[in-house]
Amino acid sequence: MIEKLEFLGAVDSIMSGLTPSTWQVFKSVLMSFFGVQTEATRQMDFTHGKPGQFIIIGLVLTALFIVMVFTAVKVVLYFALGS
Numbered sequence: 001m002i003e004k005l006e007f008l009g010a011v012d013s014i015m016s017g018l019t020p021s022t023w024q025v026f027k028s029v030l031m032s033f034f035g036v037q038t039e040a041t042r043q044m045d046f047t048h049g050k051p052g053q054f055i056i057i058g059l060v061l062t063a064l065f066i067v068m069v070f071t072a073v074k075v076v077l078y079f080a081l082g083s
Contacts (some may be wrong), residue, residue: 025053
């Protein structure tokens, strides 16, 4: 059901000829992190997307992921070592 809705959203964007919104780019980058992006969304990204948007959002999400992993390790070590 979700894939169908994403496909319809991608088709609507392609039909209108508009570049993807920031929210659409964010969702696309996030889904590509998990490897679950639909073919229609990927095609829309490559045909109508601006590379700069994808690069900036990708870097921000990567930095956020690194901070989350670092924080999780620090918390686990704090409780494991008791200091």
